[in-house]
Amino acid sequence: MSQSTSNAQPINVLERERLVTNNRSLNWITERVTGIIENRQPFLWWVLFLPSVVLSGVLGCCLFYLIVTGVGVWGNNHPVGWGWAITNFVFWIGIGHAGTLISAILFLTRQKWRTSVNRAAEAMTLFAVMCAGIFPGLHVGRVWMVYFLAPVPNANAVWQNFKSPLLWDVFAVSTYFTVSVLFWFLGLVPDLATIRDRCKPGLKKALYGIFSMGWRGANRHWRHYEMAYLLLAALSTPLVLSVHSVVSFDFATSVVPGWHTTIFPPYFVAGAIFGGFAMVLTLMIPARKIYGLQDLITPKHIDNMAKIILLTGSIVGYAYLMELFVAWYGANKFEFDAFMLRIKDGPYTPYYYAMFSCNVIAPQLFWFKWCRQNLWVVMAVCMCVNAGMWYERFVIIVTTLARDFIPGAWDLYSPTWVEVWTFVGTFGLFMMLFLLFLRFLPVIAMSEVKGVLPESDPHYDPHHTGKLVENSFNGAVPFDAAAGQPDHSSPKAGSTIALPGNAFTLWIKK
Amino acid sequence: MSTQLKRVHGYLAEFKSAKALYEAAEQVRDAGYKRWDVHSPFPIHGMDQAMGLNKSILSLFVLIGGATGTTTAFILQYVTQVMIYPTIVQNKPANIFSLPAFFPVMFELTILFAAFSSIIGCFVLNQLPRFNHPLFTSEQFKRFSDDAFFVCIEARDPMFSREETKSFLEGLGGSNIELVEDEV
Known part of the structure; x- marks a missing residue:
């Protein structure tokens, strides 16, 4: 290890790819992003918006029909009491996780490329969680009694059971939604001020003005703002990992064979991030094209996200195989049978293979750079993942419940038309909210993207672009040759624990 | 209701880049001003040190x-x-x-x-929301949220003087120096 890396000789390194391509100026970013709000929407926006509104109406009708008739209009019955409703709940709540991962975890790990996609991803999180909330809210049966979920005093003097993961879920999901809204709003404040300053006096300016809180971009404000942002990121990071863990506890703490496994929390979290990134790409690849944001959301961003999909998809594949292995190795007859019915001769076996090929095999294409750069391939894989993650939840919930301990209690499940249209309707609601977001709020976090431009560095030197940097690189730990001791004066030297993380970071940054 | 009386809020000077703003901030700090601030479209790395501010509480x-x-x-x-x-x-x-x-x-x-x-806590410490700040009377200040960088030295600073502060800001390389006044 005693290379000559410890002396201060600067070495020439390749310049890192720019996050904003074509040397765009600060003003260009403002004009391009606020232009989306200030100009008329493209025709395609209306083409997508009107069907979304219609589907949201269908959702409303289905929910109205359900409420006035009863939950019997859904197909779930003994033994499959959870059916599509909980499948859709877990599906939508999982979608949300990518937004928080981008906004919080990638912020803490200093992944600057996140700035171009975090706003849209966080918006997607909120809308996905809204769609998710519909299902358990109505699944409780009498929706007008839904406040029984919250620990408020009621006429029967009955209190909730805090030892139940279902109640943990109420707290986890509502906290997740609230904190995501706060985080999103904090990020929006400087950008809303930008729109405010460009508006003519009137109602629009007043509304943007109120929501921008009178922001003046003062450094005495940025100081607290950045600290608040950092703290929210630090709080959201364990939160996002906890939410899907708690969702998985709904299953894992039961004694149902096929659910009662310790692998569920990490498996669910990886799956959620996986499915969420697929949805981010599904939304952002068309949006960047329609609104001409190719210089802000570059092929580099898509490449990075494809790599995360590959990583998390492989973790999910590992979890699938490990479940099967443990079912065999654990020698629990019921669990073994539950998994055998999934993979061989069960009533829902095709769903298992659809799940496996969409979630594990399809993302493997992202090992190849050509596939990560061809947007049609990326979109196709993301569509597979979107479908595959829904299949995963269906396989976990329905195949397990349909075949539990006693064969006499077995029954099959199929959704009714109300369930199908409710689910389709939530896609309409999701798309409608996202399109309204594109219409009224800045889709790119302008102040953050401006902050990662090279000229935003207070020590930027425009005449010295072929950068020479000192070798204080994570991977190569500089050693003092004479003493054989790690050189602790170099930043991040000798942190062996961080190495696997660094290796991944380097691959993402490459 | 508008009156003829005006109260001076302070001097606003524009700087052309984040780098120029950073260097100007260091000099304003060293000159001993206390009631002043810089305004930028994004947080500038290291600006807290350049302004002599502590870590946020x-x-x-x-x-x-x-x-x-x-x-x-x-x-x-x-x-x-x-x-x-x-x-x-x-x-x-x-x-x-x-x-x-x-x-x-x-x-x-x-x-x-x-x-x-x-x-x-972030908004309380920043004394926001506040919708009627004197700086909003300045037309050029609107560009802070786009691509402009400003230093504002307030009149309530004990070292503030109409002539000396103006020439000080000119000496730092500030342009479009404006005396921001607010209707009383």
Whole structure:
């Protein structure tokens, strides 16, 4: 290890790819992003918006029909009491996780490329969680009694059971939604001020003005703002990992064979991030094209996200195989049978293979750079993942419940038309909210993207672009040759624990 | 209602880049001004040091908020599960030893309260929302949220003087120097 890396000789390194391509100026970013709000929407926006509104109406009708008739209009019955409703709940709540991962975890790990996609991803999180909330809210049966979920005093003097993961879920999901809204709003404040300053006096300016809180971009404000942002990121990071863990506890703490496994929390979290990134790409690849944001959301961003999909998809594949292995190795007859019915001769076996090929095999294409750069391939894989993650939840919930301990209690499940249209309707609601977001709020976090431009560095030197940097690189730990001791004066030297993380970071940054 | 009286808020000077603003801030700090600020479209790395500011105390607020959340969740669960309405499920105890089952909700409320104290603390420390600031009377100031960088030295600074502060800002390389006045 005693290379000559410890002396201060600067070495020439390749310049890192720019996050904003074509040397765009600060003003260009403002004009391009606020232009989306200030100009008329493209025709395609209306083409997508009107069907979304219609589907949201269908959702409303289905929910109205359900409420006035009863939950019997859904197909779930003994033994499959959870059916599509909980499948859709877990599906939508999982979608949300990518937004928080981008906004919080990638912020803490200093992944600057996140700035171009975090706003849209966080918006997607909120809308996905809204769609998710519909299902358990109505699944409780009498929706007008839904406040029984919250620990408020009621006429029967009955209190909730805090030892139940279902109640943990109420707290986890509502906290997740609230904190995501706060985080999103904090990020929006400087950008809303930008729109405010460009508006003519009137109602629009007043509304943007109120929501921008009178922001003046003062450094005495940025100081607290950045600290608040950092703290929210630090709080959201364990939160996002906890939410899907708690969702998985709904299953894992039961004694149902096929659910009662310790692998569920990490498996669910990886799956959620996986499915969420697929949805981010599904939304952002068309949006960047329609609104001409190719210089802000570059092929580099898509490449990075494809790599995360590959990583998390492989973790999910590992979890699938490990479940099967443990079912065999654990020698629990019921669990073994539950998994055998999934993979061989069960009533829902095709769903298992659809799940496996969409979630594990399809993302493997992202090992190849050509596939990560061809947007049609990326979109196709993301569509597979979107479908595959829904299949995963269906396989976990329905195949397990349909075949539990006693064969006499077995029954099959199929959704009714109300369930199908409710689910389709939530896609309409999701798309409608996202399109309204594109219409009224800045889709790119302008102040953050401006902050990662090279000229935003207070020590930027425009005449010295072929950068020479000192070798204080994570991977190569500089050693003092004479003493054989790690050189602790170099930043991040000798942190062996961080190495696997660094290796991944380097691959993402490459 | 508008009157003829005007109150001087301070001098506003524009700088052409983040680098220029940073260097100007260091000199304003060294000149001994206290009531001044810089305005930029994005937070500039290292500007706190250039302005001579300390670390934000917001984290203290958040620590208190988070601790309040943990305590609230514990009290909520202990009172309802152990004192008022003990439910025996799966033969688990209804006393202090059921604490592990309370951890998820304690965790969630810690995060929730800490997040609220973070965002509320941020706006309280910044004295926002405030919609009527004198700087909003300046036409050029609107560009702070686009691509302009400003230094503003306020009239309430003890070192402020109409002539010397103006020439000081000119000497730093500031352009479009404007005396911002507010209607009284």
